[in-house]
Amino acid sequence: MKITIKETQNPTILKFEFPDFITKNENFEFKNIDETKNSPLAQQLFYLPFVKTVYISGNFIAIERFSIVEWKDVQEDVAQQIENFISTGGKIILEDESKTKKQPITVYGETTPNPAALKFVINKGITKSTVEFKNIDDAKASPLAQELFKLPYVKELFITENYISVTKYESYTWEEITLELRTFIKQFIENGGTILDESLIEKSSKQDKQEIKNFDNLDVTSQEIINILEEYVKPAVAADGGNILFDSYDETTKKVKVVLQGSCNGCPSSTFTLKNGIENMLKSMLHNEDIVVEAING
Numbered sequence: 001m002k003i004t005i006k007e008t009q010n011p012t013i014l015k016f017e018f019p020d021f022i023t024k025n026e027n028f029e030f031k032n033i034d035e036t037k038n039s040p041l042a043q044q045l046f047y048l049p050f051v052k053t054v055y056i057s058g059n060f061i062a063i064e065r066f067s068i069v070e071w072k073d074v075q076e077d078v079a080q081q082i083e084n085f086i087s088t089g090g091k092i093i094l095e096d097e098s099k100t101k102k103q104p105i106t107v108y109g110e111t112t113p114n115p116a117a118l119k120f121v122i123n124k125g126i127t128k129s130t131v132e133f134k135n136i137d138d139a140k141a142s143p144l145a146q147e148l149f150k151l152p153y154v155k156e157l158f159i160t161e162n163y164i165s166v167t168k169y170e171s172y173t174w175e176e177i178t179l180e181l182r183t184f185i186k187q188f189i190e191n192g193g194t195i196l197d198e199s200l201i202e203k204s205s206k207q208d209k210q211e212i213k214n215f216d217n218l219d220v221t222s223q224e225i226i227n228i229l230e231e232y233v234k235p236a237v238a239a240d241g242g243n244i245l246f247d248s249y250d251e252t253t254k255k256v257k258v259v260l261q262g263s264c265n266g267c268p269s270s271t272f273t274l275k276n277g278i279e280n281m282l283k284s285m286l287h288n289e290d291i292v293v294e295a296i297n298g
Helices: 040-045 071-087 143-149 174-190 205-210 220-239 270-286
Strands: 004-007 013-017 027-030 051-057 060-065 107-111 117-122 131-133 154-160 163-168 242-250 255-262 292-297
Touching: 004 071, 013 071, 040 051, 040 060, 040 071, 060 071, 107 174, 117 174, 143 154, 143 163, 143 174, 154 242, 154 255, 163 174, 220 242, 220 255, 220 270, 255 270, 270 292
Parallel strands: 255 292
Antiparallel strands: 004 013, 013 060, 027 051, 051 060, 107 117, 117 163, 131 154, 154 163, 242 255
8 A cells, every 4th residue: 555645735734645545434633642532543643743633534644734844854754654554454543333334335427418527326316306516615415515525626516316417627537536436425325424414405596496386476488488398308408417497588588598507517518409409399389489598507
């Protein structure tokens, strides 16, 4: 086992990365040796006089140092000490035997029309809701999303019934990150991690319009548009890892606005394809050639 040393934006904190995950979707922070009862490795590290804080998460250990040393003088020795500790059977985190046993699941990746998005399908239902998160601050309702946003390549997330659509930053390739993402999601769910707390979901005004209680307050044409989207468009979009929501209909201009989510959001071809596909469908099914569709990225 070889540890990789990586700098962080904070010059006092250094990351020591492992080739595999070392925690079961949990994060640990130790500020002193008295807090390290469940981490023999953290306890060992605090014997070094310059160690201020130890963080353990995912596939790395991050150490914050006191200013009495510079990392360049001690980082190789620390990495070697961690490697020696592990190779001699030392435990990083002591397992809590009271926790629920693993529930084996299958996770596999599917490509989408958006080259920046990949759909991770789970072989069981994970939620009854549909949510999209643009950043970690949006993800209060999803512990899984919060953890995924800590990975440097995760840009946006879309979660629905049995899959998670991940949008990455351009500087990374799927070949580099797919296996890590699939493994992370699989282990998180198997170890009983909370995917989505339904009670904390904040619905957007667009999502509210799809609800029955608000649906009844819309004009007849808007209701017809929503029904068409739900029955004919959403299933096809969902198969590609995305979602579509009705935004508004203007009776005067005949303009229909729809919101794109998931892999559809930002896809180079989806705005044009969906706009024209939906537009032609609505013109035909509503018998109105004046209808124009504007597709909005969520």
